[in-house]
Amino acid sequence: MPQTIVTTDTPVAAPAVSRGPSHTLSVLVSNEPGVLMRICQVFSRRGFNIDSLVVSEGRNANFSRMTIGISGDPEGLSQIIMQVGKLIDVIHCSEHTFDDSVTKEMVLIKIRCSPTECSQALQIAEHFSGKTVDLTPTSMIIMLFGDSLKIDAAITMFSQFNIIETVRTGKVVMARGEQPT
Secondary structure, eight states: OOOOOOOTTOSSOOOOOOOSOEEEEEEEEESOTTHHHHHHHHHHHTTOEEEEEEEEEOSSTTEEEEEEEEESOGGGHHHHHHHHHHSTTEEEEEEEOTTTEEEEEEEEEEEEOOHHHHHHHHHHHHHTTOEEEEEOSSEEEEEEEEOHHHHHHHHHHHTTSEEEEEEEOOOEEEESTTSOO
16 A cells, blocks of 8 residues: 655645644653653553643753643543653643643744745735745745744645745743742
């Protein structure tokens, strides 16, 4: 049976399979080898898919912050949070919602556009508060920041051009006000 190979220059990707509602978790961990693998195993055993993952060292080099976007059955979410929280190198694990946190993503979109299409692409970028980070006579790279819906809408608008490639970060999240993330 022949395999379908999807590359970054494939014009239309297969639609995403819905695995349930999405959730954003913030996990503070010891900065040790193998921590990510142990956390991923918890999600896998419970049938949750990791949709996005951002890991970065914290202000203290001994700890890292993981922001994990997951989708799956909401009934198992509290169990996952408990199980991740019990792992040896996990300091804290919690879910963040739209109401209690600020969540942002970044995307780079490379489009093929002629000099006559360039001004239209720039107008779309400006509408979404994007910035052109590379411009050639035949292509453009736009950088956008925002929530997932804004990023999705921008990609939809840029799809009228030939999208050569997109690179999208995962979600980063921070609790609002004085509460810790």
